[in-house]
Amino acid sequence: xxxxxxxxxxxxxxxxxxxxxxxxxxxxxxxxxxxxxxxxxxxxxxxxxxxxxxxxxxxxxxxxxxxxxxxxxxxxxxxxxxxxxxxxxxxxxxxxxxxxxxxxxxxxxxxxxxxxxxxxxxxxxxxxxxxxxxxxxxxxxxxxxxxxxxxxxxxxxxxxxxxxxxxxxxxxxxxxxxxxxxxxxxxxxxxxxxxxxxxxxxxxxxxxxxxxxxxxxxxxxxxxxxxxxxxxxxxxxxxxxxxxxxxx
Amino acid sequence: xxxxxxxxxxxxxxxxxxxxxxxxxxxxxxxxxxxxxxxxxxxxxxxxxxxxxxxxxxxxxxxxxxxxxxxxxxxxxxxxxxxxxxxxxxxxxxxxxxxxxxxxxxxxxxxxxxxxxxxxxxxxxxxxxxxxxxxxxxxxxxxxxxxxxxxxxxxxxxxxxxxxxxxxxxxxxxxxxxxxxxxxxxxxxxxxxxxxxxxxxxxxxxxxxxxxxxxxxxxxxxxxxxxxxxxxxxxxxxxxxxxxxxxxxxxxxx
Numbered sequence: 461x462x463x464x465x466x467x468x469x470x471x472x473x474x475x476x477x478x479x480x481x482x483x484x485x486x487x488x489x490x491x492x493x494x495x496x497x498x499x500x501x502x503x504x505x506x507x508x509x510x511x512x513x514x515x516x517x518x519x520x521x522x523x524x525x526x527x528x529x530x531x532x533x534x535x536x537x538x539x540x541x542x543x544x545x546x547x548x549x550x551x552x553x554x555x556x557x558x559x560x561x562x563x564x565x566x567x568x569x570x571x572x573x574x575x576x577x578x579x580x581x582x583x584x585x586x587x588x589x590x591x592x593x594x595x596x597x598x599x600x601x602x603x604x605x606x607x608x609x610x611x612x613x614x615x616x617x618x619x620x621x622x623x624x625x626x627x628x629x630x631x632x633x634x635x636x637x638x639x640x641x642x643x644x645x646x647x648x649x650x651x652x653x654x655x656x657x658x659x660x661x662x663x664x665x666x667x668x669x670x671x672x673x674x675x676x677x678x679x680x681x682x683x684x685x686x687x688x689x690x691x692x693x694x695x696x697x698x699x700x701x702x703x704x705x706x707x708x
Numbered sequence: 709x710x711x712x713x714x715x716x717x718x719x720x721x722x723x724x725x726x727x728x729x730x731x732x733x734x735x736x737x738x739x740x741x742x743x744x745x746x747x748x749x750x751x752x753x754x755x756x757x758x759x760x761x762x763x764x765x766x767x768x769x770x771x772x773x774x775x776x777x778x779x780x781x782x783x784x785x786x787x788x789x790x791x792x793x794x795x796x797x798x799x800x801x802x803x804x805x806x807x808x809x810x811x812x813x814x815x816x817x818x819x820x821x822x823x824x825x826x827x828x829x830x831x832x833x834x835x836x837x838x839x840x841x842x843x844x845x846x847x848x849x850x851x852x853x854x855x856x857x858x859x860x861x862x863x864x865x866x867x868x869x870x871x872x873x874x875x876x877x878x879x880x881x882x883x884x885x886x887x888x889x890x891x892x893x894x895x896x897x898x899x900x901x902x903x904x905x906x907x908x909x910x911x912x913x914x915x916x917x918x919x920x921x922x923x924x925x926x927x928x929x930x931x932x933x934x935x936x937x938x939x940x941x942x943x944x945x946x947x948x949x950x951x952x953x954x955x956x957x958x959x960x961x962x
Contacts, residue, residue: 607758607785608789609786
């Protein structure tokens with residue numbers, strides 16, 4: 461049932477630009493939209509997955525310990541949520557440029573560089589919201605997990621489970637920031653397509669700004685619709701999983 | 709069996725209690741009575757080995773728990789069970805709540821196998837889960853979510869959760885203070901059942917009638933010390949300590 465619905469949504473992603481292309485007579489090279497969707501999803505999902513693997517353990521460690529300067533670290537993370545993405549893009553560009561510390565890896569204008577910058581952007585919201593969710597788990601539930609014989613790891617697992625909806629929200633917020641972001645992916649990725657029009661580092665957002673600048677408003681609108689549909693679909697999938705958790 | 713000897717605890721600068729000694733044996737119910745805020749909860753947490761005493765020692769069958777290494781202390785800690793004043797249940801089904809204590813005592817391999825069985829729907833609840841739910845009269849609610857229970861049922865589930873892994877000592881912190889008479893009676897019957905299973909039970913309560921009903925011995929915690937400890941009948945009918953007499957008669961009000 462759920463699978464069928466997801467498949468239905470996938471079909472509609474493709475159907476929207478195709479239908480609009482017919483109506484508006486848009487000049488889409490073959491595979492243009494799907495390659496852009498692929499790059500957008502590949503970069504954002506990879507960055508969010510890596511950031512989740514990093515951020516959630518950091519949030520658990522912070523939620524379970526007291527150390528001098530914890531409030532300062534928390535305020536730095538919170539401030540990071542509002543960090544301007546173009547500045548992140550610039551810093552990552554310097555880092556991966558020939559003279560930068562990651563220069564030898566030759567990452568300028570690659571999807572890997574875009575993943576790095578989106579990782580940096582997604583990490584503050586995922587860490588901060590996860591930490592808030594973990595800190596919000598009632599103290600007496602932690603106590604119960606411990607006095608009933610749990611080790612520190614057992615207690616951490618109980619807390620993670622209790623905070624699961626908050627953590628899912630954190631991941632969604634990180635994904636939202638990554639997929640809808642323009643500035644840093646434009647700087648480090650370069651908005652490049654190959655000669656046959658297939659996206660190399662062009663994402664939905666950078667494509668939209670390019671098409672709009674060139675006066676191709678129809679194309680920009682179609683790509684915008686795909687982007688909104690993607691965000692809605694990912695949110696719907698996560699919410700659906702969340703509901704199953706409640707029922708179980 | 710479980711003994712605190714000369715223990716002291718403080719909250720910030722202020723001492724909660726000083727040089728306090730109390731113990732419980734297998735198959736007996738000890739009631740710790742005293743006014744609110746006197747440190748009954750702190751004493752129970754100290755006995756549960758979840759709070760290290762600032763002074764003195766807590767010994768399980770003669771082994772000083774805080775001198776033992778981490779793994780030995782964990783295995784001593786696992787011989788106790790605790791029920792709080794507030795139910796503090798996990799956001800899961802009734803059965804999963806009761807199973808928690810059993811689950812954390814299993815190897816990771818067995819736990820993983822259980823999880824897979826649970827996902828596949830072929831998992832059966834262990835006998836101990838059904839048995840402890842029976843003690844508190846919740847057998848019909850196994851599959852329900854813990855959040856859907858009433859306050860009294862939630863507290864009964866808390867009790868079943870601590871009983872399921874068959875601890876040697878049960879520590880109950882004001883377990884019935886928020887409950888109606890019917891649920892209180894179920895918990896008191898469950899305490900009697902625990903005693904019959906040779907479990908040592910320590911109940912902190914401010915309800916002196918309850919202490920009289922269920923306890924074999926009573927310890928009166930007053931003014932940072934155990935003012936008096938002895939068999940329930942003699943403490944209530946013939947207290948040796950003047951402050952105990954005043955507390956029991958209601959003259960001593962904090």
